[in-house]
Amino acid sequence: MKSGFGRIGLGGIVGNGEEPPRSQPATRVWLKRGVLWLLAAGVAGSAVWLSMPPSEVNAAQAEPVQLAAASVDPASPTSASDTSAAEAAGLERMRISSQTWHRGGLGSKALVTFTVRNDNDYAVKDVEIVCAFTRRDGSHLTDRSRVLADVVGMKSRKTFARVSVGFVNVNADQAKCSLVTARRV
Incomplete structure (x- = not known):
């Protein structure tokens, strides 16, 4: 004997053992x-x-960095070992005439574009620059340096475009680059 409940419809809630679409x-x-x-x-x-908090800030980096300029007097006597190597160039007649920087490499690398002006009577190579990065408020963050193997001719200028100087802090807002050394060709 059947109770007949199988024929009772439950409306649109449940069908005949099917899952809802x-x-x-x-x-x-x-x-x-x-x-x-x-x-x-x-x-x-x-x-x-x-x-x-930023991880690169400590007391040692809060002090400004003093950059030293190396030069050799051309009138001084040189030894036999020094004549084969290139002499250090005088930086008093060299300068960076213009510079800009922007971020690259997903925002972690500094790409610097600058123009080196050489007013010496000789060409130079292996120009080393140091870029100091600061926050928006002017406090020092980090320094990065790079040696450029290109030759800058005598009494000329050369623009170096998008030179990667390394990784920088995400808080870096300004950069100031300076010449450190150069070698006489």
Whole structure:
């Protein structure tokens, strides 16, 4: 004997043992959930990164850096070993006439564009520059140096475009580059 409850309809809630139809495929649902979790993790990671104090600041770096200029008197006698090597050039007649910088490499590298002016009566090579990076308030962050192997001709100037001087702090806002040494060709 049957009770006959099988014929009682429950309306649109449940069909005949079927699951309700989905509006989207299961892979699309899981993909949306994965993207939402990834976005939440990115926001949380960014919040932690921004709340961390800068790691490069200490008492030693807070002091301004004094740059030394090396030069050799051309009238001084040289030994036999010094004649084969290039002499150090006088920096008093060399300068950086213009400079700009911007970030590259996902914002972590400094790319400097500058023009070296050589007013000497001889060409120079292996020009070394040092760039000091500061915060917006003027406090010192870090120094980076680079040796440029190119030759700057006598009484001429040469522009070096987008020279990577290294990694810089994310708080760096200004850069000031100076010539340190150069070798006479």
